Amino acid sequence: MRSFGIKNTSAQSVSWSAGTGEATNLQTSSVYGAFFGSSFNVVDQKKALNEICRILVPNGWFACMWNHRDLEDPIQKSIEEIIQSNIVGYSYGLRREDPTSVIESSNCFSDVKTIDGRFYWEMTRDDIIVAWKSHATLRRQTGSDSAFDKIIAEINSYLSSLKEPISVPYTTRIYYAQMIKEKSDLNAALYSMAD
Secondary structure (H helix, E strand, O other): OHHHHHHHOOOOOOOOOOOOOOOOOOOOOOEEEEEEEOOHHHOOHHHHHHHHHHHEEEEEEEEEEEEEEOOOOHHHHHHHHHHHHHOOOOOOHHHHOOOHHHHHHOOOEOOOEEEEEEEEEEEOHHHHHHHHHOOHHHHHHHOOHHHHHHHHHHHHHHHOOOOOOEEEEEEEEEEEEEEOHHHHHHHHHHHHHHO
16 A cells, blocks of 8 residues: 555655554654554554554544445345355454544543445456455455465355446444644653653
8 A cells, every 4th residue: 555655646745654553653743643544453553542642743633444344235245144154253353343442541532533424336246356355354264275265256156146336335434533732742741851
């Protein structure tokens, strides 16, 4: 994603740096917003929130967001049945859980607010299969490449019976909060003393 971002902003005044959610390598109080797009579930959330609290300017913003497929949609329900029949106890983990309590427990942010929005995305069968092949949560829980390939083949077989394009329903879920000014002032003071 970073390489695409660099390519897509090459003619613009944008600077890029390498880092992780837990260690951004950005300066203290240097950014107005820190946003996690479908990624807050794969970091150490407490460490990432401490880092975000460090790099945000006073009253800066934090947000994390995901696009969730509607698992009650008939097509998506059939895909879920394929997955569940191959992986007992399959779980989407943190990506489908509300992060409000972990955000609030950081004591860095004001009340967490949410935005939900539903949309449909028209996709070909091939596009859907490519998306499933990149699904890290599914891959991790299959336990082997052959088990993962079997699930992908079963999803592909099911989709081949459907007319294209296939309308996939999603809900975007965004959780956001503003940094508490007193916390950011304290962080700035602590980090300047450490320097």
